[in-house]
Amino acid sequence: MHRVATEAKKKIYATASVLGQQPKKGWLNMKRLSELAELGVANKELAFQNEEKGKRAAELAIANNELAFQNGEKGKRAAELVIANKELAFQNEEKEKRAAELDIANKELAFQNQEKEKRVAELVTANKGLAVHNEEKEKRAAELAIANKELAFQNEEKEKRAAELVIANKELAFQNEEKEKRAAELVIANKELAFQNQEKEKRAAELAIANKELAFQNEEKEKRAAELVIANQELAFQNGEKEKRVAELVIANQELAFQNEEKGILATELNNLAFYDTLTGLPNRRLLLDRLHHAFASSERSGQDGVLMFIDLDKFKDLNDTLGHNFGDLLLQQTAQRLKACTRDSDTVARLGGDEFVVMLADLSKQPIEAGLQAKAVGDKILAMLNQPYLLATHEYHSTASIGAALFKNHGRSAEELLKRADIAMYQAKKAGRDTLRFFNPRMQEVINARISLEGDLRKALEGLQFRLYYQIQVDSSHHRFGVEALIRWIHPDRGLVNPAQFIPLAEESGLILPIGHWVLETACIQLKLWQEDVLMRDLVLAVNISAVQFHQVDFVAQVQSLVQHHAINPARLKLEITESSLLKNIENAITTMTALKDIGVGFSLDDFGTGYSSLQYLKRLPISQLKIDQSFVRDIVTDSSDKAIVCAIIAMAHSLNLDVIAEGVETEEQRQFLLDKGCSHYQGHLFSKPLPITEFDALLSQVERLKNE
Ligand SMILES: Nc1nc2c(ncn2[C@@H]2O[C@@H]3COP(=O)(O)O[C@H]4[C@@H](O)[C@H](n5cnc6c(=O)[nH]c(N)nc65)O[C@@H]4COP(=O)(O)O[C@H]3[C@H]2O)c(=O)[nH]1
Structure with a gap:
């Protein structure tokens, strides 16, 4: 009991200390004490348990927190998984749809394949048939190709022959013309000779009569002289008086001779009087x-x-x-x-x-x-x-x-x-x-007056800077520009624009073509130099017209050479256009001049080709690179059969001599197509552009370049 009490006491004190209080009076009531002791112990245990529980609760709280965190993560993951699942489900659905579609497509393809196979089978059958047919056709085509080749060859031969015949005809025509001219000249010469012979015969007959008369007179005189000599001799023999008589007769003879001489002078004087004017001595x-x-x-x-x-x-x-x-x-x-x-x-x-x-x-x-x-x-x-x-x-x-x-x-x-x-x-x-x-002739008077006035103006035109160069493009069959022709224009202060046909012949007759031609060449060189520095233009070849008088100057080569050097131009970009007729004026001189210029790199084109004699004989001796078909043949090329024949002959001639050929005056697509069909692939004419002043020409070329690059 005591021990219980003690124990109880201890518990009370322990409780009191736990409570932080002094044990109060009464606490020591034993029963109460023991209850209290038990309670104290129980309390302590409870407290201990509570403490444990608190610890545990704290631990649980931490564990809970962790769990809660883990749950949160799991929740997030679960949510993500839900989304991923949904996506997968959606993808699966799509795949299924696609699979279904593919299935349908496959079925369709299978169906189509089946159809195709059927068609292939049909085609194979058809092809077999066709193959047989084709083989037949190929055989026929091969036969036709051979026949065509033969025809083409025959045509080519015919064209060549036609071209040769045209040339031969021309030459024959020329020869005939020459022969006819010569025959006509011979007829006239014969007539004149006949007339002269007749005159001579008349004169001879007259002279013969005159001679006969003179002979007769001489004979008479001689007879008379002989008679006189005899008479003289007789007289001399008879007496000295007779000698006197002889002397007198000699004098008489001398007088007769003198009279004869006088008659001759008189005859000449009469002749002079008949044909000459006495006052001036001029023919009458x-x-x-x-x-x-x-x-x-x-x-x-x-x-x-x-x-x-x-x-x-x-x-x-x-x-x-x-x-x-x-x-x-x-x-x-x-x-x-x-x-x-x-x-x-x-x-x-x-x-x-x-x-x-x-x-x-x-x-x-x-x-x-x-x-x-x-x-x-x-x-x-x-x-x-x-x-x-x-x-x-x-x-x-x-x-x-x-x-x-x-x-x-x-x-x-x-x-x-x-x-x-x-x-x-x-x-x-x-x-x-x-x-x-x-x-x-009043018309002649008018023409001459007009010419004289034009010539006067022409003399002033150079000083007055009234000339301009116009430029006309030259293109090939793909419309690519490769060259230009420079053409002179006269901007007259009153007459306006005067074309070269109106003043070049006059300039040639008056000799003014020399300074004018030099101005043209120099202006062309200046323009070439400008183009040379422009990437778009530097490949252009510029053709310049050269007159016969200009070309045949003794220093023509030196003039061209000096211009080329002075303006530092590439001579290969300069082409001189000469007409056949101007070369024919002196062919040997022409060949020498052209060869010298070719040696410095300048090119030549034969202008107005076809209008002259077009003889292969001289053509092959000239160092030219191009023939230019005259526009008079191009004008009616589509309708006129002789123009066609001439153009074909020129093209054939150019090809056979390995020369370029260009047609001028091309105005319509039909003309261009005809020329192309016949083998002429270079053209100049209004179909492409008219001759233009330099500003308009440059603008045209830039526009073409722009369009090409678009
Ligand atoms: N109807 C027609 N005509 C076209 C066509 N395309 C070009 N033409 C013209 O044809 C002539 C071609 O020049 P060409 O035969 O050398 O004939 C030239 C050339 O012999 C001479 N000429 C021109 N410029 C000069 C020059 O600077 N010096 C010399 N010496 N003669 C020149 O004057 C001639 C005439 O010159 P342009 O009146 O300019 O006449 C140029 C030109 O304007 C077309 O499609 N249809």
Whole structure:
């Protein structure tokens, strides 16, 4: 019991200490004590248990937290898995759908394959049939190909032959023409010879009669001399008186001989009186008419024109009336001398009488306008010469003249008629104010006036910077531009744009083509230099037209060489266009010039090809690289069979000589196609572009380049 009490006491104290209190009175009530002790112990145990529980609870809380965290993670993962599952489920669904679709597609394919196989089988059967058929066709095609080749070969041969025939025909035609010309010339020459022979025969007959007469007279004289000698001898023998008589007779004979000589001189004088003017010594009207007949015959033979100029001194009557006839005669004599000084020995200066003179010039040009200009040049010279002051004895005198001119051709071949025409024209010159020349043909007068005025303007054009170069593109069969032709234009201040056809011939006749041609070459070189520095343009070849007179200058090669060097251009980009006719003027000289220029790299094109003789003989000797088909053949190429034949012949000729061939004046697609079909693949013409001033030309090329690059 005690121990229990103690134990209880201990518990109380322990409890009190646990409670932090002093054991209170009464606590020691034993029962109470033991209960308390038990309670204390129980409390302690509880407390201990509670502590344990607290620890455990804390541990559990930590474990819970961990679990909660792990649960959270699991939850997240579960959520992710749910999403992944959903995705998988969706993908599976899609795959199934796709599988179903594939299944359907497969079925369809299988069906189609089945169909195809059926079709293949059918085709195989059909092919077998076709193969047999094709084999037949191939055999036939091979046979046809051989036949075609043969036909093509035959056609080619035929074309070659046709081309050769065209050339041969041309040559034959030329030869025939020449023969006909020669025959005509021979006929005329024969006629003249016959006429001359007839004249000679007449003259011979006359001479024979005259000789016979002289012989007869001589015979008579000789007879008479013989008789005289006998008589003399007889007389001498008879007496000295007779010797005197002989002497007298000798003198008489001498006198007869002298009289005969006098007669000869008289005959010459009579002849002079018949054909020459006594005052001036010039041929008179009779001799002039005779010479005119001869000149007509010769003009008909050669085709060259001639002119008759009727010259009348202005106010000659006034001189005669005021100073008298002697002064008039002096003026006429000096006029005659001046006219002779203005003309050549082969020309005729005649005096018809009074103050009327005539100058006849033969061997003028075959071209009427050119002949007119030549006549005008001599006429002007005469007017200027007769306009100089005269010294008549001690008087200085001033005179002028009026001239009327009539050209030989188309006047009807009558000398009197031609004289009349020249006379009429002379009155027109008087009416026009004297000291001038007028042509009988008013049209000729107009043409010559216009030419003279144009020539005057042309002289000023170079200084006035009135010339321009226009440029025309040249293309190949794929429309690719490879070259350009430079073409001159004259921008006249009043006439506007003048085309070269209107002024180049005049420039050639007047010699102005030399400075103009040099300007063209130099401008072309400057342009080439500019293009050389431009990537788009540097491959262009520039063709320049060269006139015959320009080409045949002795220093032409040096001129071109100096321009090429001075402007530092690539000579291979410069091409000179020369016409056949200008080369034929002096073929040997042409070959030398062209070879020298080719050696420095300059190229050549033969312009207007087909319009000349187109002879293979000279063609193969020329160092040219290109033939240019003249536009006159291209114009009607689609419809005109002879143009077609000529063009084909030119193309064949170019190919056989290994030359490029270009057609100019191509205006339609049909013309281009025809040329292409015949083997000509280079063209120039309005179908592609007209000749343009440089700014427009550059713009055109840039536009083409832009379009190409788009
Ligand atoms: N109807 C037609 N004509 C076309 C066509 N395509 C080009 N043309 C023209 O044909 C002529 C070709 O020049 P060409 O035969 O050398 O003939 C040239 C040439 O001989 C000469 N010429 C031109 N420029 C010069 C030059 O600078 N110097 C020399 N010496 N002669 C020149 O004058 C001639 C005429 O020149 P252009 O009047 O410019 O006439 C040029 C040109 O404008 C087309 O499709 N249809």
